[in-house]
Amino acid sequence: MPDKEVDRSLSQTVKAQLALRDLILNGELSPGDRISELPMVDRLGVSRTPVRMALVRLExxxxxxxxPSGGFTVKSFTERDIFDAIEIRGTLEGLAARLAAERGASGSDLVSIRDCLAEMDTVVEQQLAGGNCFPAYVELNARFHEMLVDLAQSPSLVRQLERAVTLPFASSSAFVMVQAELPEARIVLTVGQDHHRCVVDAIEAREGARAEAIMREHARLASRNLRFALRNQETFDLIPGAALLRRRGRT
Amino acid sequence: MPDKEVDRSLSQTVKAQLALRDLILNGELSPGDRISELPMVDRLGVSRTPVRMALVRLExxxxxxxxPSGGFTVKSFTERDIFDAIEIRGTLEGLAARLAAERGASGSDLVSIRDCLAEMDTVVEQQLAGGNCFPAYVELNARFHEMLVDLAQSPSLVRQLERAVTLPFASSSAFVMVQAELPEARIVLTVGQDHHRCVVDAIEAREGARAEAIMREHARLASRNLRFALRNQETFDLIPGAALLRRRGRT
DNA sequence: TGTTTTCAGGTTGTATACAGGCTGAATACG
DNA sequence: CGTATTCAGCCTGTATACAACCTGAAAACA
Known part of the structure; x- marks a missing residue:
């Protein structure tokens, strides 16, 4: 836990939102729990108005x-919810890749994303050689996906994807940490990076259908990681927001 | 304008949200306009708190x-934004159709949607015979699309699609009214209804790829309507939220 | 004993007061 | 004359008071 002392420069609303999100993701608030405003006022140290705002945002x-009668409860998610969220992300990233290919990406944008690709190559190489570069990889991976979506030059799509990725386990780097423990880690890492390269090639060659298919399949690497992560407890706990997951058949 | 007197049973927040949305969609607030809370308090007859809540929701x-420094402005949209929004909806509805096919829809659900289909057949027939059944068609069309998405049995997807459709011109029935003025209205209506039937057939036959392709193409009927609507002023004004559209190259 | 009613506690929705920050215009200065 | 500065007005963010509502439990009644 890096930041127990929240920056006072942030607005109270943002402070409340971040703190509340942590509380939920860390499992201090369980799925189904009703969240009342007054207790949170004490717990978060801000008044009702920012708490209220944070609740609306988190909803x-x-x-x-x-x-319906007012107030909020903590949501719970099934394994299938996560699969669906990943599939939705893959579908939208596929759309982004296709649009990028069809509309044509500018030369400078392609250079930028290829730079990112090269950096990732280095990190992947180091990782495969036995180092632990996952933090660096996660960051580069996030940057790559962001740049890719931008290539589509579609604000609507950016917006929609932002929403698709808000759930912690839906983001493109949600399962990369799990991947470290995966027996087939080398394969997933290598294949994933190849996807990255191929999709850029496809976009540059204006091959829309191919670019789309690649990004869809790329997202399914996350599904594979998920399936593995669910198999034993240690990896399960590596899933971001694991506390919100209910395993087969509970309330 | 049916409801100039807003139901007093509604909460102030909802009241404010509806009124504010109308103000924006009717063009009484222009794109780029900054919306201050206090003037809205006078204009909507509720206090700052509900106004504030409505603003957050509308954002x-x-x-x-x-x-960034606080407050909100009315957003503006380009022609391409609408095309993208339609494409996104088509893509997500395509995903819904594919999942419905792959996961298998229950017999009773298929019966229900076929009932809806049959009702639409009647309405389409009457329409083609010279009647004016568009209001009935719009409602049935909305119901059909809703039922279709439900077939995927995916709460995540329902949620994502709800968001994709909030923009008035992105919804499945946004351009049906324009269609009435369209020279090729008969064609679009006939083809659209055929899409509806074919996608249900595909889902029942577990043909995922076909179901997906049909829904994607189905959404593009809206794009066709849009392109036509933009050509002259009368049809342009039929577009929901037309006031928010800026035609090529303005602030 | 089972059902209905009543009531108290707590919770949310709404209104409003207050403080800090931003904006824009007028003014002073180079 | 152009630029920097100051200041007033307004606006938003936050806190809090008040009222209506819902919930759950105890009590009264059939």
Whole structure:
């Protein structure tokens, strides 16, 4: 836990939102729990207004569920919810790649993303040689996916994808940490990086259908990681937001 | 305008949200306009708190844009934004159709959607015979699309699609009214209804790829309507939220 | 004993007061 | 005359008071 002392320059609302999200993701608030405003006022050290705002935002984010009669509860997720979220991300990233190919990406954008690709190559190489470069890889991976979406030059799509990725386990780097423990880690890493390269090639060659198919399949690497992660407890706990997951058949 | 007097049973927040949305969609607030809370308090007859809440909600909805230093402005949209929004909807509905096919829809669900299909057949027939059944068609069309998405049995996808459709011109029935003026109206209506039937057939036959392709192409009917609507002023004004559209090259 | 009613506690929705920050215009200065 | 500075007005973010509502439990009644 890096930041127990929250920066005071942040607005109270943002402070509350971050703190509340942590509380949920760390499992200090369990799925189904009703969240009342007043207790949170004490717990977060801000007044009701920012707490209220944070609750609304987190509901939009998908972590909370509104109760018809007022108030919120912590949402719970099934294994299938995660699979679906990953599939949705893959589908939208596929659309982004296709649009990028069809509309044509500018030369400078392609150079930028190829630079990113090269950096990732280095990191992947070091990782395969036995180092532990996952933090660096996660960051580069996030940057790559962001740049890719931008290639589509579609604000609507960026917006939609932002939402698709808010759930912690839906993001492109959610399962990279799990991957470290995976027996087939080398394969997934190598194949994933090849996807990255191929999709850029496809976009440059204006091969829309191919670019789309690659990104869809690319997202399914995350599904594979997920399936593995669910198999034993240690890897299960590596899943971001694992506390929100209910395994087959509970309330 | 059916409801100039807003139901007093609604909460102030909802009241404010509806009124504010109308104000924006009707063009009484122009794109780029900054929306201050106090003037809205006078204009909507509710206090700052509900106004504030409505603003946050409308930002999430995509009608407003947050100013970094605080406050909101009315968003503006380009022709391409709409095309992209339609493409996104088509892509997600395609995913829904594919999942429905792959996962298998229950017999009773298929019966229900076929009932809806049959009702639409009747309406389409009457329409082609010279009647004006568009309101009925719009409602049935909305119901069909809703049922289709439900067939995928994916809460995540339902959620994502709900968001994709919040923009008024992205919804499946946004351009049906324009269609009435379209020279090729008969064709679009006939083909659209055929899409509806074919996608259900595909789902029942577990033909995922076909179901997906059909829904993608189905959404492109809306793009066709849009392209036509943009050509002259009368049809342009039929576009929901037309006031938010900026034609090529303005601030 | 089972059902209905009543009531108290807590919770949310709404209104409003207050403080800090931003904006834009007028003014002073180079 | 152009640029930097100051200041007033407004606006948002936050805190808090108040009221309506819902919930759950105890009590009264059939």
């Amino acid at each position: 939009e984010e998908g972590l909370l569920e509104a109760i | 999430e909805e995509g009608l407003l844009e947050a100013i």
